[in-house]
Amino acid sequence: MITPQTLDEYYVRIGRLKQRYLSERFEQDLPVFSSHTEAVEWFKALFQGSFIFVEEMEGANSESYYLYDIIHDREIWERRERDLREKxxxxxxxxxxxxxxxxxxxxxTVHLAV
Incomplete structure (x- = not known):
């Protein structure tokens, strides 16, 4: 069960900087949500200010879905966002x-980029 106390167990280290990233096991162990709102509330409670809305998308079957980011490295993320705005x-x-x-x-339904 994913809780604030067990969250660290779901991270792996990847890339040249050995950054923390949530593993496939995290997605497999997610609770079953009955709505978008329920899923968002759960993620916000777990990740607080590190769970942010990105945009609404339209799927192939014209069903909307929503993109969010879990920020793992705030300093690099802020630099990336600043560069995107300025450059x-x-x-x-x-x-x-x-x-x-x-x-x-x-x-x-939730899908995590892994």
């Missing part, structure tokens, strides 16, 4: 893995 692009060591994408569908 229109961001590249640098660690920028790809500083956050992890989460897709949440209206029915509560």
């Amino acid at each position: 229109g692009q961001a590249n640098g060591l660690g920028m790809l893995l500083c956050a992890q994408r989460v897709d949440i569908y209206k029915d509560g």
Whole structure:
């Protein structure tokens, strides 16, 4: 069961900087959610200010789903966001893995980028 106390057990270290990233096991152990709202509330409670809304997307079947990021490295993430705003692009060591994408569908289905 994923709780604030067990969360560290779900992280692996990847990339040249050995950044923390949630493993496939995290997605497998997620509770079953009955709605988008329920899933978002659960993620916000677990990750607090490190769980942010990115945008709403339309799927192939015209069903909307929502993209969120879990920020794993706030310092690199803030630098990436600043570079995107100021330069229109961001590249640098660690920028790809500083956050992890989460897709949440209206029915509560969750997919984690792993």
